[in-house]
Amino acid sequence: MKRRDFVGLTGLATGALFLPGFPSLGGTLVHPERLLETVDPAVKKRLADSALNAAKSAGASYADVRIGRYLNQSIFTREKQVQNIASGESFGAGVRVIANGTWGFAATNTVTEAGLAKAAQLAVAIAKANAKVQKEQVKLAPQKGYGEVSWKTPIVQSAFEVPIAQKVDLLLSANAKALENGASFVNSALFQVNEQKYFASTDGSYIDQDVHRIWPTFSVTAVDRASGKFRTREALSSPMGLGYEYMVPKAQDKIAGPAGSGLTGYKNSYDILEDAALAAKQAKEKLTAKSVTPGKYDLVLDPNHLGLTIHESVGHATELDRVLGYEANYAGTSFATLEWKKQGKPYGSKIVNIVADKTQPGSLGAVGYDDEGVKTGQWDIIKEGQLVDYQKIRDQAAMVGQDHSDGCCYAQSWQDVQFQRMANISLQPGKQKMSVDDMIKNVDKGIYIAGRGSFSIDQQRYNFQFGGTTFHAIEKGKITGMIEDVAYQANTQEFWNSCAAICDQSDYRMFGSFFDGKGQPSQVSAVSHGSSTTRFNGVNVINTARKI
């Protein structure tokens, strides 16, 4: 039976209908108060040991177990009403083993010593069945055990502790702002995630972690019935590894957009009311905005837009599993092969420095330890335009002659097997003082793009096409007004080599992807991408208007 059937039957997906690209969170629905109860680590240790012992007895040379409670709450509203409130909980355990040099995995929602032992035995049986057709043995990078340790996202207030009524009120107030300012329709949503996960392995680690993430968002639609035309303007928020404090706007987190754009950028807190009001005005403006003339333009890309371009053209391209061919049947491979890296060709211009980071405060990817018990850190991916390293996990390190994992292993829940996922991948700000206005005053013919839009890239990460949420024409150093029907097409290497200027640290903000999909069965993960506003010269822009 297709997953979509089951998801459809829970009714969870209904609120997402007008928010394209949001998968259903799945999971199950529970009373909000129950979400605050936690399971005693001592109980989890006893359960974990039963799985590890059963796996070893059945013949595993390595085993790990993840006992997880994955909470998600999503609130969907439209105009003046609540469409859906889904409080989901999923509790269970996944056991991963190596037996006869081959991986095996089994998951169960029977979280008892017997249930976990049975899952461990099934995982070993699967490993042994697969080992019969296997020629190469799994080689794990050595990993010391950390004993009993814990980590928690440094939040001020858990979103799960805030009464639902308060959260609903905020979304409906944002909708009201949009309607007051001329929106025909507005859909808003608040996604909240809390992963209470316990990892134990035969290396001797027992790691208890409490991870939080949040994403407020909306889509405002303006309809002109007479012409039959409609336009949308999405929120300029970002999903973050923060608690409910992100929903409380603070003046120091606001960065004024370039003169003439009317936009505001947001750092560690978001003003949903202010953004909803502006969104309605801009959605209406988009109905009559001039259609872009196709051609070459200098692009000035806001961090809330550039993050997705970084994600697709650098983040995915430098994942070692893709580089080695493990994702060939689905997400694809990468142009940035080991041979390509050896050739020393420039990935980008000299000012392009890109860092992988699993520790950045407020980021979606921040954890203390990854899902195979490796302590997280930070490392260079692109240095002065040159590719210097990849993102890798324990069973890949030996394949590139390294002896350590980067701590990038993640599973979306207890019932999915962990595998290599993207770390936060961020463009480092420019070293010289430069504001967005400083940058724009030197652009003769350009487009300033903010927010996420349509995005598509090939399976080896060469050719991409991106849209955006707002497009402003730049003529002779000044923003002259909104334009529409814009998408840019480029080749990853040409694009990053056309990177001409990067604003300084004061403009640095994080963009995030809350539901990044990869793997078979497909799993989502959340990851942030920081940058300051950046200029790219001579990029090919197409006009996307059509008649049907």
Next chain:
Amino acid sequence: MAILSKDEAQNILKKVLSFSTADECEATLNGTTGGNVRSARNAISTSGALDNVSLAVESRFGKRSGVATCNEFDDATLRRCVQRAEEIARLAPENPDYVPLLGPQQYLASPLSFAQSTAGITPDYRAQQMAATLQLCEQRKLSSAAFLEDSAGFVAKRNNKGLEAYQQATDLTFSITVRTPDGTGSGYATADYNDASKFDAASLAKTAADKAAMSRQAKALEPGKYTVILEPAALVANSDASLLGAMMSAMDARSADEGRSFLSKKGGGNKKGEKLFDERVTIYSDPTHPEIADLTFAGDGRPRQKTTWVEKGVVKNLYSSRFWAQKQGIPDLPPPGGFIMEGGTQSLEEMIKGTAKGILVTRLWYIRPVDPQTLLYTGLTRDGTFYIENGKIKHPIKNFRFNESPIIMLNNLEALGKPQRVAGNLVPPLKIRDFTFTSLSDAV
């Protein structure tokens, strides 16, 4: 415990309803058991098994509704679950889109949705099927990456208005990408079934391997408008957006009536009854179709019946929520599961034979909406793109990015082939003129 019989499931649901004190109560049980295995670089990489049953209870007081779930089935847990749903319902705001729960319904039988051959799959079966693909690719000195996933499950539903539903279903989905060792060729094949006895991984591996070998050393063509033959896997997809899938999921009445859909009419209303496509385009859904047997009820308990969505190019029906159907006085149609696009009798080979100049597309990838107004989508060709001249495949070509709308595409129809099952749908290969490729990609 994953697959409960009808009686076992309904007995649990009856007990759940007996604990209810709400005005309305509906309970749904979902169970699934299954496994998967994945390969890459000619070796098995990951694999797994899953077994889970969960209960969802929706309680309503007036227009207020609450949902709670659990996955244990002793009396105390069930009672607690009902109580939680009722507590949430009391806290919830009134829903202005409220419609009462459905009463007793008649559902069609769709016995072929479940096959014991699939429900009985073992880890050894998965390993053997995968081994056959590894062996074939090794012999031909090619590298494969594949994924096999199977599941057996049931859904049972019951409410205090008399609705009662139960159905079992199975699914097996397989896909394989075969690449040449020099990285210049890549081929793809996919298939899915209710009944695993129809599945043969090796024959699909052969198709992908043939395409990989044929696609090495591709030549570049200039981007522009070309006649294309899109194979079914280029029209619908299992795990990614697709041109026909996107069009079908945009056939919602409410967004059309609200003026924010390709089906919205200038000045108000929607385009139901208008001819929007070539007259050879007919699309319907039928959950009892033996090739794509599906659940015969939707998530809210509405019966799924044979429904025509597009007939001879004319939009015949739009789906909607129950609320919107009642408000507008339109047919109360749930969205379809799988859909069937009628085709012709020609095989893919015959369609190629009848093509003077064109491009054969195995698969389209990373398809994303560009403009919801026109349903303009972008994406790329992948894993086997070939130039056709004088009825023959002449040579492989480099991949293209396209910017195209399925609405425009289904007006530029040249020919339809014999429908095949992909991702739970039956879709013919389509020959389309003036398909818009906007740039070249170096990706293989």
